[in-house]
Amino acid sequence: MSNVTIMNHPLIKHKISMLRNENTGTNEFRTLVEEIAMLMGYEALRDLPTEDVEIKTPIETCKSPMIAGKKMAVVPILRAGLGMVSGILALVPSAKVGHIGLYRDPETHEPHEYYCKLPDPIEQRTILVVDPMLATGGSGSEAVSFIKQHGGKNIKFMCIIAAPEGLERLQKDHPDIQIYVGQLDRCLNENAYICPGLGDAGDRIFGTK
Ligand code: PRP
Numbered sequence: 465m466s467n468v469t470i471m472n473h474p475l476i477k478h479k480i481s482m483l484r485n486e487n488t489g490t491n492e493f494r495t496l497v498e499e500i501a502m503l504m505g506y507e508a509l510r511d512l513p514t515e516d517v518e519i520k521t522p523i524e525t526c527k528s529p530m531i532a533g534k535k536m537a538v539v540p541i542l543r544a545g546l547g548m549v550s551g552i553l554a555l556v557p558s559a560k561v562g563h564i565g566l567y568r569d570p571e572t573h574e575p576h577e578y579y580c581k582l583p584d585p586i587e588q589r590t591i592l593v594v595d596p597m598l599a600t601g602g603s604g605s606e607a608v609s610f611i612k613q614h615g616g617k618n619i620k621f622m623c624i625i626a627a628p629e630g631l632e633r634l635q636k637d638h639p640d641i642q643i644y645v646g647q648l649d650r651c652l653n654e655n656a657y658i659c660p661g662l663g664d665a666g667d668r669i670f671g672t673k
C-alpha cells in the first residue's frame with residue numbers, strides 16, 4: 465500500500481470522531497471538515513516543490529525556501545468535496561480550484577457526471593482531488609479518470625473516511641496516484657454506505673436531507 469497514506473494523528477482522529485457523532489450539527493460539521501482537510505493537507509502537500517528566494521531579514525539578507533510557482537489545483541468532487549476546499553486554500557491561497565460534479569445513483573450506486581471545469585494548464589499542476597467519502601470508490605475513480613482525460617498527470621486524492629472496498633478500487637484503477645485517507649473504516653452496508661462512517665457527508669455539510 466505504498467501509494468496510500470492513512471493519517472495517524474490524534475487531532476485528526478479526535479475531529480473525525482466528532483464528525484461521526486449524529487448529534488454534531490451542520491455548522492460544527494462544516495467547520496470540522498474544513499479543519500480536517502487543513503490538517504490532512506499539511507501531509508498531502510509535503511512534497512510541493514520549493515525554491516530559494518532572497519529575503520532581507522531585520523538582521524541580514526539570506527536565501528530562504530518558498531513554494532515554487534503557483535501551479536497547484538484543488539478539485540472538489542461536488543458536492544461534499546466543496547466542504548474541504550477552504551481548508552486547503554488556507555494552506556495554499558494561490559491554488560486554483562476546479563470542480564467535478566458527480567452524484568451516486570441511489571439504486572445502482574454508479575457515479576454520474578454532471579459538471580467538469582478544470583484550471584489550465586492542468587497538465588502542469590499538482591492536483592489535489594478532495595471528497596470526504598470514498599465508499600465504493602466509483603465517484604473517486606471516475607473523477608480521477610476525467611482529470612486524466614483532460615491531461616492531468618500529478619494527481620493526489622484525499623478523503624476523510626474510506627471503506628476498504630473503495631480504497632482497493634481506487635488503487636486498482638489508478639495505481640499511479642497518491643491517496644491520503646483520514647480513517648479507514650470497516651466495510652460498506654447494503655446501501656453502499658460506510659460503516660461506521662458518518663452518514664451522508666453532503667447532506668450533513670449543507671444541512672439537506
Ligand atoms: C458521496 C460522496 C462521494 C460519493 C462516495 O457523494 O461525497 O462523492 O458519495 O461514494 P462512492 O465511493 O460509492 O462513489 P454523493 O453522490 O452522495 O453526492 P453529494 O456529494 O452531492 O452528496
Ligand code: URA
Pocket residue numbers: 544597599656657658659661662663664665666
Ligand atoms: N456517501 C456518503 O456521503 N456517505 C457514505 O457513507 C457513502 C457515500
